[in-house]
Amino acid sequence: MKLSNNYPSLRDKTVFISGGGSGIGACLVEAFYRQGAKVAFVDILEAESQALVSHLQALADENRQHGAVRFYPCDLTNIERLKQIIGQTEQDLGAIAVLINNAASDTRHNFLDVTEEYWDQRMQINLRHQFFAIQAVYPQMKQLGGGSIINLGSMSWYESQGGMPGYTSAKAAVLGLTRGLARDLGPDKIRVNTLTPGWVMTERQLTHWVTPETALDIEKNQCLKDSVMPEDVAAMALFLASDDSKLCTAQNFIVDGGWI
Numbered sequence: 001m002k003l004s005n006n007y008p009s010l011r012d013k014t015v016f017i018s019g020g021g022s023g024i025g026a027c028l029v030e031a032f033y034r035q036g037a038k039v040a041f042v043d044i045l046e047a048e049s050q051a052l053v054s055h056l057q058a059l060a061d062e063n064r065q066h067g068a069v070r071f072y073p074c075d076l077t078n079i080e081r082l083k084q085i086i087g088q089t090e091q092d093l094g095a096i097a098v099l100i101n102n103a104a105s106d107t108r109h110n111f112l113d114v115t116e117e118y119w120d121q122r123m124q125i126n127l128r129h130q131f132f133a134i135q136a137v138y139p140q141m142k143q144l145g146g147g148s149i150i151n152l153g154s155m156s157w158y159e160s161q162g163g164m165p166g167y168t169s170a171k172a173a174v175l176g177l178t179r180g181l182a183r184d185l186g187p188d189k190i191r192v193n194t195l196t197p198g199w200v201m202t203e204r205q206l207t208h209w210v211t212p213e214t215a216l217d218i219e220k221n222q223c224l225k226d227s228v229m230p231e232d233v234a235a236m237a238l239f240l241a242s243d244d245s246k247l248c249t250a251q252n253f254i255v256d257g258g259w260i
């Protein structure tokens with residue numbers, strides 16, 4: 001991991017990350033761990049998540065004092081389980097100061113094939129858990145005197161990307177969730193922001209969706225021609241979680257290489 005910024009305000013903070021077992025989420029887990037934070041994460045991918053914990057615990061970095069990391073298996077469509085784990089995290093690591101609502105699923109689907117049940121499932125995976133995680137961490141953050149909530153959005157709906165209306169609709173709604181709750185939680189010094197990645201070259205994107213043709217789209221549409229990597233998203237998340245962004249709330253922070 002090449003990130004160079006050091007945020008002393010993140011040291012010993014409890015950070016809760018959903019979908020931390022792979023992709024951008026796994027990078028977030030490592031980035032916060034390297035800042036000395038106490039990181040709790042949930043995912044359905046148990047083997048990958050356990051491997052990440054082992055990898056982090058084996059990290060030998062003489063220059064930095066690492067934090068703690070804990071994985072809790074959870075299917076986020078089960079809100080009761082999510083709430084229970086958020087309570088357990090407080091007991092295990094202390095009150096949650098930073099929440100990163102990262103988990104999602106961009107599985108493609110034809111709009112003509114979508115049933116009511118499938119629609120509801122897309123909302124559960126891509127939107128509903130974000131709200132209930134915020135509701136559940138609220139008392140912990142209030143007790144701490146403040147906190148930072150980061151909801152992962154997506155540029156896909158803004159760019160009129162088709163082929164996954166259950167994903168793009170939910171991701172557009174994340175902006176509304178952020179702005180409405182930023183107002184409600186502001187008096188308690190709890191900040192709520194959206195972090196919107198562009199097209200990030202995770203393992204899943206490379207194996208599922210990136211082709212020689214789509215790679216040309218990146219070349220054509222991004223002002224900056226380098227690939228957006230999970231670390232670039234993590235860099236913004238660290239800033240938004242730290243006290244250095246203490247007056248930033250209700251905003252959407254985009255990391256997309258200038259996709260126009």
Ligand SMILES: NC(=O)c1ccc[n+]([C@@H]2O[C@H](COP(=O)([O-])OP(=O)(O)OC[C@H]3O[C@@H](n4cnc5c(N)ncnc54)[C@H](O)[C@@H]3O)[C@@H](O)[C@H]2O)c1
Nearest residue numbers: 019022023024043044075076102103104152154199200204
């Ligand atoms: N990669 C991109 O190009 C890109 C672009 C725009 C937005 N985003 C957003 O960034 C975030 C992370 O993206 P990613 O590419 O790393 O996604 P990903 O699909 O690679 O990883 C998502 C993680 O969430 C977990 N997850 C999915 N459903 C779950 C469930 N029901 N319960 C628990 N865990 C579950 C997965 O197991 C996985 O570890 C998402 O919110 C995504 O919408 C990503």
